[in-house]
Amino acid sequence: MDWGMKNRLARLIKPATGKAVWLAVDHGYFLGPLSKLEEPGKTIKPLMPYTDALMLTRGVLRNCVDAGIDIPVILRVSGGNSIVGPALSNEGIQTSVEEAVRLNASAVAISIYIGTEHEHQTLMALGQLVNEGERCGMPVLAVTAVGKELEKRDARYLGLCCRIAAELGAQVVKTYYCEDFEKVVKGCPVPLVIAGGPKLKTELDALKLAHDAIQEGAAGVDMGRNIWQSDNAVGMIKAIRKIVHENASVKEAGKSLKN
Numbered sequence: 001m002d003w004g005m006k007n008r009l010a011r012l013i014k015p016a017t018g019k020a021v022w023l024a025v026d027h028g029y030f031l032g033p034l035s036k037l038e039e040p041g042k043t044i045k046p047l048m049p050y051t052d053a054l055m056l057t058r059g060v061l062r063n064c065v066d067a068g069i070d071i072p073v074i075l076r077v078s079g080g081n082s083i084v085g086p087a088l089s090n091e092g093i094q095t096s097v098e099e100a101v102r103l104n105a106s107a108v109a110i111s112i113y114i115g116t117e118h119e120h121q122t123l124m125a126l127g128q129l130v131n132e133g134e135r136c137g138m139p140v141l142a143v144t145a146v147g148k149e150l151e152k153r154d155a156r157y158l159g160l161c162c163r164i165a166a167e168l169g170a171q172v173v174k175t176y177y178c179e180d181f182e183k184v185v186k187g188c189p190v191p192l193v194i195a196g197g198p199k200l201k202t203e204l205d206a207l208k209l210a211h212d213a214i215q216e217g218a219a220g221v222d223m224g225r226n227i228w229q230s231d232n233a234v235g236m237i238k239a240i241r242k243i244v245h246e247n248a249s250v251k252e253a254g255k256s257l258k259n
């Protein structure tokens with residue numbers, strides 16, 4: 001791996017712990033102004049001191065984030081779909097790697113939709129992005145998207161998706177936590193981070209999800225709704241950091257919710 005690629009990855013997955021806490025705020029690219037992310041700048045600001053990277057689109061980056069920040073950016077470069085359109089899986093690359101370099105991104109992110117009618121197009125797009133990324137030293141984060149079919153999130157399906165993403169060259173893969181998650185980790189030769197998914201019933205449920213994922217081999221979290229849709233978003237991200245970087249138990253990390 002070339003120096004630039006290695007250096008970008010080291011900004012994202014902290015060498016001190018080998019782990020990562022990323023804040024995902026890219027949801028608007030197909031969901032529009034969803035609850036608590038109506039004004040992304042306001043949502044992001046108080047959470048910035050506690051995140052290792054921000055995952056977002058170029059539109060939110062340019063319009064809502066100060067260019068003086070010292071936090072690496074994971075640029076969402078796939079899109080072209082919407083929650084009200086005919087198929088969420090109908091995504092393609094809509095932001096170039098050149099643009100990602102211009103924006104000083106540390107990685108680019110793309111969703112793949114395995115098992116859908118758009119499987120081939122999203123996997124070919126991943127290959128194209130990896131080719132361009134390799135040319136520029138830009139890591140690619142492949143997101144194993146399930147669209148509206150949340151029930152797809154089992155080890156057999158996610159294991160398949162993660163392995164394919166890694167085989168096609170993604171340097172990091174983002175997936176969901178599931179039962180038998182170790183099997184997903186075992187079959188994927190690159191670091192795996194987990195999404196949180198839709199907001200869980202309680203904060204402790206989300207902390208347990210992050211805790212179990214880390215214990216079972218995840219390199220970190222790239223979490224959105226379970227952090228910023230919480231009424232205690234800062235407490236949540238602090239607690240998540242304890243779990244990811246300090247190996248804290250759910251109980252120990254839960255104390256951050258009270259501070």
Ligand code: R5P
Nearest residue numbers: 024027195196197223224225
């Ligand atoms: C999908 O909507 C986005 O790519 C999110 O970045 C991803 O799902 C992670 O966010 P959350 O933790 O809210 O699922």
